[in-house]
Amino acid sequence: xxxxxxxxxxxxxxxxxxxxxxxxxxxxxxxxxxxxxxxxxxxxxxxxxxxxxxxxxxxxxxxxxxxxxxxxxxxxxxxxxxxxxxxxxxxxxxxxxxxxxxxxxxx
Amino acid sequence: xxxxxxxxxxxxxxxxxxxxxxxxxxxxxxxxxxxxxxxxxxxxxxxxxxxxxxxxxxxxxxxxxxxxxxxxxxxxxxxxxxxxxxxxxxxxxxxxxxxxxxxxxxxxxxxxxxxxxxxxxxxx
Numbered sequence: 130x131x132x133x134x135x136x137x138x139x140x141x142x143x144x145x146x147x148x149x150x151x152x153x154x155x156x157x158x159x160x161x162x163x164x165x166x167x168x169x170x171x172x173x174x175x176x177x178x179x180x181x182x183x184x185x186x187x188x189x190x191x192x193x194x195x196x197x198x199x200x201x202x203x204x205x206x207x208x209x210x211x212x213x214x215x216x217x218x219x220x221x222x223x224x225x226x227x228x229x230x231x232x233x234x235x236x
Numbered sequence: 237x238x239x240x241x242x243x244x245x246x247x248x249x250x251x252x253x254x255x256x257x258x259x260x261x262x263x264x265x266x267x268x269x270x271x272x273x274x275x276x277x278x279x280x281x282x283x284x285x286x287x288x289x290x291x292x293x294x295x296x297x298x299x300x301x302x303x304x305x306x307x308x309x310x311x312x313x314x315x316x317x318x319x320x321x322x323x324x325x326x327x328x329x330x331x332x333x334x335x336x337x338x339x340x341x342x343x344x345x346x347x348x349x350x351x352x353x354x355x356x357x358x359x360x
Contacts, residue, residue: 163346165281172331172350173281179343216281220346223295225271225283 131155131219135228143236148204150231152217157197161221164193164202167230168213176215177202209235238262238349240332245354248322258315258332258351266290266310269335271347272317274328282328285317286335300326322358329353 132155142148152162160180165173175184177193180200190205204211212235217228244256258270272284285296285306294306305318315332331353336345 161343161346167281172352174350175348178346178348182344184348218281218347220343223286224297225286225347227281227283230280 130224131158131222131226133217133219133226133228135215135217135231137231138229139232139234141234141236142207144207144209146207148207148211148233150202150215150233152195152200152202152228154198154200154219154221158219158221160196161219162193162195162200163218163220164191165216165218166211166213167216173216204233207233207235211235238334240334240349240351242330242332242351242354245330245356247357247359249360250323250358252322254319254322254356256317256319256330256354256356258317260313260315260334263334265308265313268345269337270306270308270315271333271335272306272315273331273333273347273350274326275331275353276325276328279328284330287315289337319356322356324358327356327358329355 134153136151162180164177166176167173176187176191181193192203194201214230214232216230239261241259248254269288271286274282274284287294287306303321307316331350333347333350
């Protein structure tokens with residue numbers, strides 16, 4: 130099974146800050162990676178697919194990069210509504226596996 | 237617009253069964269694989285099961301093999317998850333998600349839309 134790790138597990142940043150979350154795979158997964166945002170009590174919402182493509186309707190302050198084993202999600206200018214938990218998902222092979230999540234708080 | 241609506245959750249005793257449903261609309265259901273993902277209270281996301289567009293292929297995570305069965309009825313645009321021999325550790329919100337696969341290596345629609353989830357609580 131492919132293991133996914135994320136760092137940091139949580140962070141606190143101010144409105145307007147640039148925020149970066151890292152996701153690492155235990156083996157190469159090409160660009161078979163999706164990023165999700167989840168707010169409490171809600172279903173996950175897809176932000177980024179194929180590691181760097183922006184899902185329709187997602188603000189352009191969100192971007193993704195990486196390939197192989199290391200990936201990043203960047204929020205270029207943090208907004209209050211970005212307070213949420215962010216997960217990566219690898220879909221290169223079954224079982225699909227998620228990262229443990231990164232909780233983003235607004236200072 | 238794509239809509240997925242789960243139902244069937246509830247409180248059930250250990251060892252009992254439950255069937256979850258996911259009603260799909262706003263897209264051609266028979267053209268998409270479908271996934272189940274769960275989330276235990278306060279925990280992260282865990283993949284559970286997948287079924288191919290025509291129902292010909294299914295995979296399950298190891299912890300549910302032999303207990304959970306995924307199925308679909310393309311004439312009713314509905315996905316199912318039969319949960320048998322339930323355990324306390326199966327307590328979670330269960331989400332269904334659409335999966336467009338990777339036709340021609342273009343993985344544009346992998347788990348792109350999710351339902352709102354249905355809560356399964358296994359407790360005596």
